[in-house]
Amino acid sequence: MKVKFHLPDFAQHFKLNLVFAAMVKSCPQFMREGVEIASVYGAFPQSLWNGGRTNGGVCDKAFVRSVLKSFNSEGIPLRFTFTNPMLKEEHLSDPFCNAVLKMANNGLNEVIVNSPLLEEYIRKNYPKYKLTSSTCKRITDIEKLKEELEKDYSIVVLDYDFNNKFDLLEQIPHKEKCEILVNACCDPGCKRRTKHYQDLGMQQIIYCDHLKKHPNKPLNLKDYPDMPETDCRCADRSIFEIKNLSTHVTPDDIWEKYVPMGFNQFKIEGRTSTKLNLIETYMYYMIKPECRDEARFMFLYNLENYGVIKIND
Numbered sequence: 001m002k003v004k005f006h007l008p009d010f011a012q013h014f015k016l017n018l019v020f021a022a023m024v025k026s027c028p029q030f031m032r033e034g035v036e037i038a039s040v041y042g043a044f045p046q047s048l049w050n051g052g053r054t055n056g057g058v059c060d061k062a063f064v065r066s067v068l069k070s071f072n073s074e075g076i077p078l079r080f081t082f083t084n085p086m087l088k089e090e091h092l093s094d095p096f097c098n099a100v101l102k103m104a105n106n107g108l109n110e111v112i113v114n115s116p117l118l119e120e121y122i123r124k125n126y127p128k129y130k131l132t133s134s135t136c137k138r139i140t141d142i143e144k145l146k147e148e149l150e151k152d153y154s155i156v157v158l159d160y161d162f163n164n165k166f167d168l169l170e171q172i173p174h175k176e177k178c179e180i181l182v183n184a185c186c187d188p189g190c191k192r193r194t195k196h197y198q199d200l201g202m203q204q205i206i207y208c209d210h211l212k213k214h215p216n217k218p219l220n221l222k223d224y225p226d227m228p229e230t231d232c233r234c235a236d237r238s239i240f241e242i243k244n245l246s247t248h249v250t251p252d253d254i255w256e257k258y259v260p261m262g263f264n265q266f267k268i269e270g271r272t273s274t275k276l277n278l279i280e281t282y283m284y285y286m287i288k289p290e291c292r293d294e295a296r297f298m299f300l301y302n303l304e305n306y307g308v309i310k311i312n313d
Helices: 013-028 061-072 089-093 095-103 118-125 142-147 193-215 252-262 277-285 289-305
Strands: 004-010 035-042 078-082 110-113 130-135 155-157 176-180 265-267
Touching: 004 252, 004 277, 013 061, 013 277, 013 289, 061 078, 061 095, 078 095, 078 142, 089 118, 110 118, 118 130, 142 155, 252 277, 277 289
Parallel strands: 004 035, 004 265, 035 078, 078 110, 110 130, 130 155, 155 176, 176 265
Antiparallel strands: none
């Protein structure tokens, strides 16, 4: 039995995820049954096509190569969150995103898609990539979801509003293609979610446009009156706060309900999460309860040795 987890973020949490991947491999006695890292998802800074979260900062191609080599050498794919819903034809030629796809075009790495325009472009120009249908599509109708699962996607990430609705989950075909977002921080049934993704997409476009025009000048919001504001505080919720949401999927439910039903793909949210919250989330979902204290200590110890966190002054 394999229970596949998709982890955030290969750029923002590069070393943290490398250290955890090493622990999964070297300390199987800590892990719940069948735990496997199926991918690490995210986007490199300045990726115009990025969606779901605004991704600031910059990086060079040497960093891209280092991340690719580090994860791919362990057989772990990168899944690019190219889910910006606000893309236009002019954005398809973005030199950085195209360079990244060319560098990672080895048949192992994958792309998460939302925009039909970008999906068509990637299918035509980079056919080696497996494509994942994004939860950003906000498909909440069971019949539309069934239609999505019949399309040429390797994985379809379910909208979190399906979580724990087992009468609906039972109706879903191709459960092996479904990915469950287990720790959604967003409010259940959120009415603003689609608009929020659109605003984040515009933020990413404006930010990347600023970098091209003013590479050495910090972005000043006063210069960009059209920059959408996103006042949602849901992303700040900790692993302990999200446990109170009706969409929260517990580890016991994964192994006792979802896996027996045929689901084996699970996404952990947290691209912009704090490292401490992400550490605790990994402990909660993938480590045996009786091993969490020892595993947490080892994880923190190794993270400090790698300079990811600082505990001792």
